[in-house]
Amino acid sequence: MWVRVLFLIAVFSTWCLGTASRAADSDLAIVHGPYLSDVSESAAIINWNTSREAYTAVEWQVDDGAWRTVMASRDGLVITGTRHSVTLVGLKPGQRISYRIVAKPILYYGSNNVNYGSSVTSTTYAFETLNRARKGFTAYFFNDLHSDIDRLKTLFEQVQLQPGDLVFFNGDMVDHMVDEQVLLRLIDFCAERFAAQFPLYYVRGNHETRGSAAPMVQARFPTFGGKTFYTVEHGGAQFIVLDSGEDKEDSHKEYSGLADFDALRDQIETPWLRQLVTTPTAAPTKFKVAVFHIPIFGGARWHSEQQIAQLWRPLFNQAGLDLEMSGHTHVRTWLPQDYIWRHFPIMIGGTHSFAKLTFDERSINLDVIDISGRLLDHHKVKAKL
Numbered sequence: 001m002w003v004r005v006l007f008l009i010a011v012f013s014t015w016c017l018g019t020a021s022r023a024a025d026s027d028l029a030i031v032h033g034p035y036l037s038d039v040s041e042s043a044a045i046i047n048w049n050t051s052r053e054a055y056t057a058v059e060w061q062v063d064d065g066a067w068r069t070v071m072a073s074r075d076g077l078v079i080t081g082t083r084h085s086v087t088l089v090g091l092k093p094g095q096r097i098s099y100r101i102v103a104k105p106i107l108y109y110g111s112n113n114v115n116y117g118s119s120v121t122s123t124t125y126a127f128e129t130l131n132r133a134r135k136g137f138t139a140y141f142f143n144d145l146h147s148d149i150d151r152l153k154t155l156f157e158q159v160q161l162q163p164g165d166l167v168f169f170n171g172d173m174v175d176h177m178v179d180e181q182v183l184l185r186l187i188d189f190c191a192e193r194f195a196a197q198f199p200l201y202y203v204r205g206n207h208e209t210r211g212s213a214a215p216m217v218q219a220r221f222p223t224f225g226g227k228t229f230y231t232v233e234h235g236g237a238q239f240i241v242l243d244s245g246e247d248k249e250d251s252h253k254e255y256s257g258l259a260d261f262d263a264l265r266d267q268i269e270t271p272w273l274r275q276l277v278t279t280p281t282a283a284p285t286k287f288k289v290a291v292f293h294i295p296i297f298g299g300a301r302w303h304s305e306q307q308i309a310q311l312w313r314p315l316f317n318q319a320g321l322d323l324e325m326s327g328h329t330h331v332r333t334w335l336p337q338d339y340i341w342r343h344f345p346i347m348i349g350g351t352h353s354f355a356k357l358t359f360d361e362r363s364i365n366l367d368v369i370d371i372s373g374r375l376l377d378h379h380k381v382k383a384k385l
């Protein structure tokens with residue numbers, strides 16, 4: 001009997017020591033964020049990681065109102081883990097939202113009880129929801145940095161974001177997705193520099209599709225509809241974001257049978273685009289800007305370019321598109337509209353510059369600025385509507 005009692009005491013002591021040890025290890029940090037991946041007039045997605053499995057949530061308020069708490073859940077279950085995304089809903093246009101992340105580590109996850117460690121709280125950040133009635137804002141476009149975070153940092157020294165401004169990453173911001181680390185380095189810079197407080201819209205390029213970690217681009221930059229094509233409506237402008245996929249044929253040996261982009265462009269995106277351009281927008285739209293990585297060039301250099309030119313170009317003409325923003329070629333190029341084949345100009349961004357689009361009530365002033373702040377190019381696009 002005594003032997004049994006001593007054995008139980010020993011087991012209990014070991015369990016206590018083990019628990020104490022795990023508690024001592026429970027330091028928790030909020031890492032890789034927070035950052036915004038999709039923002040509209042009425043909703044916003046906030047993303048971050050915790051350094052270990054945690055219960056975590058967003059606390060947010062409007063102006064000086066009451067703080068509310070939102071956590072991610074699916075089918076009634078609160079989602080724990082290390083990668084987190086929470087969608088705030090019920091927001092109003094042009095609202096300033098303050099928020100902070102709270103998290104507590106999960107030390108023991110049993111069927112009837114869960115033990116938490118000490119909670120941590122992030123800095124309080126603030127962002128503004130989009131507003132279709134807003135008069136004037138600036139949108140910044142970057143593309144083809146190919147994992148060169150240092151160059152992105154230098155370019156951002158020339159950027160002064162103001163409330164109401166947007167940032168677009170227009171493809172090939174990472175070189176390939178063999179693992180997630182390169183994307184996390186990009187996220188860390190963005191979160192630190194601007195993306196906790198300004199909307200960042202990630203437009204997938206062809207290099208983001210390469211490697212076994214490619215799906216993490218969508219996982220790390222979730223959108224409301226869960227798609228890589230979507231619209232952004234703000235300040236009288238409608239940005240039509242599309243996924244131009246890979247550049248070569250799906251059967252090309254480089255893709256090893258893992259590309260299915262013809263179907264995406266032809267059977268999924270084109271019907272969506274047709275529906276979009278034939279349906280009146282809910283609010284007056286002065287500007288329509290298409291944003292996708294591989295440009296409609298007319299040069300027939302890439303398979304996807306030919307397909308896009310055939311499928312999307314007539315719809316853009318029909319929609320009265322004002323401007324296409326693209327990348328991919330690594331050569332800064334301005335292609336004026338020709339009024340016959342293509343009724344809209346194209347700005348192809350370079351690799352050592354960014355485009356700054358300043359919208360007023362009648363026109364878009366497009367400046368291309370280099371790493372030293374020099375103005376390389378300027379174009380004025382007048383609204384068609």
Ligand SMILES: [Fe+2]
Pocket residue numbers: 171172205206207293327328329
């Ligand atoms: Fe590209």
